[in-house]
Structure formats: structure tokens, C-alpha cells
Amino acid sequence: CVLKSAPGNIDYLVWLVQRLDRNRRLAALVVDDSLTARSYTAALLAMYGFRVVEAGDGATALDLLASDRGIRLVVVDYQMPGMDGIEFTRRVREHHARDKLAIIGVSASERATLVAQFLKNGANDFLHKPYSREEFFCRISQNADNLDLIGTLQDLATKDFLTGLPNRRHFFEQARRRFDQAVAAGRPLAVAMLDIDHFKHINDTWGHDTGDAVLRAVAATLALAATSQDLVARFGGEEFCMLAPDMPVDIAMRRFERLRRAIADLRIPCGDATVSLTVSIGVCPAPRESLHAMLSDADRLLYLAKAGGRNRVVT
Ligand code: GH3
Ligand code: MG
Ligand code: MG
Ligand code: MG
Secondary structure, three states: HHHHHOOOOOOHHHHHHHHHHOOOOOEEEEOOOOOOHHHHHHHHHHHHHOOOEEEOOOHHHHHHHHHHOOEEEEEEEEOOOOOOOHHHHHHHOOOOOOOOEEEEEEOOOOOOOHHHHHHHHHOEEEEEEOHHHHHHHHHHHHHHHHHHHHHHHHHHHHHOOOEEEEEEHHHHOOOOOOHHHHHOOOOOEEEEEEOOOHHHHHHHHHHHHHHHHHHHHHHHHHHHHHHOOOOEEEOOEEEEEEEOOOOOOHHHHHHHHHHHHHHHOOOEOOOEEEEEOEEEEEEEEEOOOHHHHHHHHHHHHHHHHHHHOOEEEEE
């Protein structure tokens, strides 16, 4: 059925297979009080690979959205008893941004202002009922493509390419808020700067690719050690930063010591040999007057850890 609309060239088929494959990783929610209309839309979405969730009214749909994190696309009818599609869209946008969740309004109504109202209240697109399979598929694909594209751009802007960790800029965006929250609530907060010891020597001895593998291994160790509250980032080169909220000083210190040991225990394969490494860590264990002051402190303590012989945590 999907192939009916194919213009018959191989590029289109490749494009189509990629879309079907991508859609399999997503869920779509259909909100319509008419069982016939809902089943038709749900069947089309299932045909295009989506996992489909259905709701007969706005309130049920809001509950589903709150509990199912996999939903990336919503097709919502306008006329429904209780909450109409525009009110539903407005309510969804209180918790779900346009660039993470696409909402497509649908209606058989000819009301002139309807499309604009849907869009102004946060819908990404609109389709007049009844719609053809082909139009539906093109619109859905375009909206899902846009979400993918935005996601890719956000990754490029916020993640370090080599390790996948947040980059320095993203760290600061997130860290400022965590710092303000900790200070306002009088809660503990620790900031650690971590630098690989003699990394230049690792590159010179084992080659740049192995150096890269070492960076990825350190990043993975940091990511594994981090709780959902922690922020970890690659600051640049072989330098990483970790912000740990709500961690009393003694517990934070034990954690960073464990982290140092975990990294010293790493063995990164290089041909028949294995490479080991150590890190030095400077920890500012409690909130200071600013995030900047905490980072400067952690940096200064990192320098002391280096001067003291490396492979150590200094507070
Ligand atoms: P120290 O113990 O004092 O920190 O010495 P170090 O050799 O680790 O520090 P130094 O600043 O002298 O060298 C850091 C090296 O990290 C130099 C640079 O070429 C290398 N480097 C920076 N970014 C990357 C990267 O993305 N991949 C690889 N393989 N090397 C990198
Ligand atoms: Mg209806
Ligand atoms: Mg270094
Ligand atoms: Mg360095």
C-alpha cells in the first residue's frame, strides 16, 4: 500500500525505507472521538511503521502523553466533546515543546479561522478531513523529519562530537540553573575539574586514535558514575568537568576518589597491548559566591593535584 505513491525511482524507495525504519522507533497518538475516523488514521500510521496509541477524548490523551515518553507525534481532531482539539493542543504545549513533539490538527470543519487557531495554539501542522493516504504520509513524514533535523542540530550544538558528552557551552547553560537552585535552597553542591595525566605522552606513544579511545573511555566512565542529578561535560582537550548537586562533602570526596580509581583501572586495547592512564581531580566541595568562583577553585586545586604528583584528588 505504501508503495502505491512511489514515483518509481530507486531514490524514492530508499527514502521510503529510511522513513519506515525511523518511524518504528516512534509512537504516534491519535485523538478523535469518532471511532471510524480514529481507526482510519491509526491504521495509516501503523502502516507507516509507527507504534500507535489511541484516545477518544482530550483528557485521556493528556494522561497518555504524560505516561508514554515514546510519543513524538499527535494527530488530534478539532470537534470533540469536553475538550476540543485546540484547547487540547494548548494544554499539551504547557509541557511539551514544538521541537520535541509534533501536533497535527485535523478537522472536517470549513471554519475559516480554524487552521490559524490550531497553529497559534501550538500545532505544527493541519490536515483537512477527509485526507488521502498520500497527503497524510507526506505531512507526517515531513513533521517527523523536522523533529529529527532539530534533534540533530541540538546534538551538534550541545554535545561533544568525540565522546557524546555535553560540551562546555551546554554545561554552562545547565550548570547555572543548578547552581542557583542549590544556593537558593541552601543545598550542597560540588564541582570537580578532571584532567588526564600526561595525555600528550599517551598520544605520542600510542597514536592519536588510541588517544581518542582513551578520551571516550574516560567519558564513558564519567557518564556511568554520574547520577541523574549530576552534570558531566567535556570542557575541551583532555579536560572534563562534573557538577554534583545534593552531595555532602565527605560523600562527594569518596565518589571522586572512586572515580579516580575506576579510571586508573581502565585498560584500553591498542593492538596486542593495553593502555592504562590516570587522572588528577580538583574538587570545590561546596557552593561559593558564583559558579565561576567554584570552577576557578576546582581549577586551582587541579593544578595542586598535578604539582603534588598527579593521579590524585585534591580538595
Ligand atoms: P598533564 O599531566 O600536565 O595534564 O600533561 P598532558 O600531557 O596531559 O597535558 P598537555 O596539555 O601538555 O597535553 C594535552 C594533549 O591533549 C595535547 C593535545 O594534542 C591532546 N589532545 C587534545 N584534544 C585531543 C583529542 O581530541 N584527541 C586526542 N587524541 N588528543 C587530544
Ligand atoms: Mg470529532
Ligand atoms: Mg592533561
Ligand atoms: Mg589539560
